[in-house]
Amino acid sequence: MHIPKGYRFAAAQAGFKKVGKYDLGAIVSDVPAVAAGVFTTNKFKAAPVLQCREMLADGRKMSGFLVNSGQANACTGDQGRANCRETLNMVARALGVPADELLPASTGVIGAQFDLSKWEAAMPALVKSLETGTAELVARAIMTTDTVHKLAHASFEMPSGEVRLLGMCKGAGMISPNMATMLSFILCDADISTEAWQTMLADCVNLTINRITVDGDMSTNDCVMALANGASGVAIESEDDYVTLRKHLLAVLEELAYKIVMDAEGGTKVAFIQVSGARSDGDAEKVARAVGNSPLVKTALFGSDPNWGRIICAAGYSGAEFNPDDLVLKIGGILVFRNGTPEPGDMDGLLKPIMKERDIVIHINVGDGPGSSLLLASDLSRDYVSINADYRS
Incomplete structure (x- = not known):
């Protein structure tokens, strides 16, 4: 060292x-x-x-x-x-x-x-x-x-x-x-x-x-x-x-920063949430934080469940300004959602091996603006609840 x-x-x-x-x-x-x-x-x-x-x-x-x-x-x-x-x-x-x-x-x-x-x-x-x-x-x-x-x-x-x-x-x-x-x-x-x-x-x-x-x-x-x-x-x-x-x-x-998220209490995954095309960096950050802090997204990550709808939902309530039809979602490089609809094919089958990995890249493009943001987020596991319930005991 x-x-x-x-x-x-x-x-x-x-x-x-x-x-x-x-x-x-x-x-x-x-x-x-x-x-x-x-x-x-x-x-x-x-x-x-x-x-x-x-x-x-x-x-x-x-x-x-x-x-x-x-x-x-x-x-x-x-x-x-x-x-x-x-x-x-x-x-x-x-x-x-x-x-x-x-x-x-x-x-x-x-x-x-x-x-x-x-x-x-x-x-x-x-x-x-x-x-x-x-x-x-x-x-x-x-x-x-x-x-x-x-x-x-x-x-x-x-x-x-x-x-x-x-x-x-x-x-x-x-x-x-x-x-x-x-x-x-x-x-x-x-x-x-x-x-x-x-x-x-x-x-x-x-x-x-x-x-x-x-x-x-x-x-x-x-x-x-x-x-x-x-x-x-x-x-x-x-x-x-x-x-x-x-x-x-x-x-x-x-x-x-990566080591903190990797060692998250009860954590098993690190999600790299990349947001691009926003009107501003601030709007991009709103989307990234909404997704990264969503209990539903985090529990899906823990369960290795490719429930991409939770990501779309969180982006939608983030408070960022964007046209929903412009949003493009990729998980692990695989195109999942665009033009307001999911991509055809066996998406669960394609995403299953990606969701089992330790590091998962989630890319959300919301338009053609200059704003971007990157957030590292952990999943949310049963152990997290146990650790914090017993923290002082």
Whole structure:
């Protein structure tokens, strides 16, 4: 794995989750790094989200991330904000990093206050782990209902040297833009300005993490944060430099987005819902989201049932403006519907093998307009209901 230069990792078992599970992690940059972040639009923003937004507002450099799973520290009021700041102070003292240069993130059950005694007890293990800790350990520490840890990396050569990118995330349920119950951390060793890094991150997140859905729910804690510490000695200065870095950052986020949907709670399928020919990108997105969030479409995917009528129905109520006679539907490249009627032939027989695949491409063209959108959606299974019914038990 291509680990960017100048970063160290630590993880500990603090007891926020079940005994024997890593649930506290830290990533430390050897030098203060340019920082950027994109956060949930939920009105009920968790304490760490509010803290990070404040810290990033003045554009100062940051030295790392602090993340816990098991407790979201959301809907916890002033006490939750105070607890968030105290955990930063506690970890800062232990790791030798300024508290105002650590960006916090939390995930887990909403409403419970932190047990600060558990944080204090975990400090020796966290400090020790910083000597030998790995990115994989931190990726495991941020998991909740995830079944696998999620990492993606990239490296590329510039005239002045190699640049490396590493991304990690957690997320399997309560997934729908603007973002989801997901935390994502991006590390880079290029030298880039704060403004360019923030613009690049927001742009790439909008094309990837904000284009996935599992269940249509949006969390209180979602965040994607990124550091660029310049340890590679490679400066991103020209437009070509920017385009090259953006291409690789986009690829890392695309891989993470796919892994979230692939690991959806109880999920067995990933639908690539492609919409084209809309009057605008906004209308195309309406169609894609209506299809991707439809329980009827999602359960048909789970059952490998080529019930294409559910897709047409969802497109029709999406709120997008288009002529129904213009809609053309293809599933797995097979023409299914056009001119207001289904294509002749044994459609169920043709689609049956496609519907059994893990990845299924659904292409919906609604006209000859310039608007397009891509959404990755999971199916909806019996296990999803069981997982969320038993989440706190």
